[in-house]
Amino acid sequence: MVKRIPLDKLLLETDAPWCSLTGGHASKEHLTLLPSHLRNLYAPLNRQPDRWEEGKAVKGRNEPCAIGLVAFVVARLKGVSLNEVAEHAWRNTIACFGLHELEAEEGTSTTVQSTSTA
Numbered sequence: 001m002v003k004r005i006p007l008d009k010l011l012l013e014t015d016a017p018w019c020s021l022t023g024g025h026a027s028k029e030h031l032t033l034l035p036s037h038l039r040n041l042y043a044p045l046n047r048q049p050d051r052w053e054e055g056k057a058v059k060g061r062n063e064p065c066a067i068g069l070v071a072f073v074v075a076r077l078k079g080v081s082l083n084e085v086a087e088h089a090w091r092n093t094i095a096c097f098g099l100h101e102l103e104a105e106e107g108t109s110t111t112v113q114s115t116s117t118a
Helices: 036-042 064-078 082-097
Strands: none
Touching: 036 064, 064 082
C-alpha cells in the first residue's frame, strides 16, 4: 500500500503501540539492511514492561523513537532515500497541522545521517 501513496501526501507515525517493527513483522527483511548507527538511534536497547528503565524502550512496544525505522522501511519500499522520505513527511506534517512557524525556525532540518536505501 505504501508504494501507492505519493510522497507529497505521506505522513509517518508510530501510533500502533503493540506492533513494533521487529521479529516477525513484515518489515524485517528491510530492517536487516539498516546501518548499525541508525539501529542504535531508532531501535535502542529495550526492557520488559515490568523492568522499565529510563532511556530504554519497552520491549514489544512501538516507541516514538522508532519513527526512523518506519521512515527507513518506507524509503526501501518506495526506492528513495531516507532523507527524501523524512523531508516529505516533515513538510507534509507542517502543512497538515498548520505548523508553518516551524518552517522559519533554525535547526528544524530533517537531514538524516547518510545512508543508501535504494
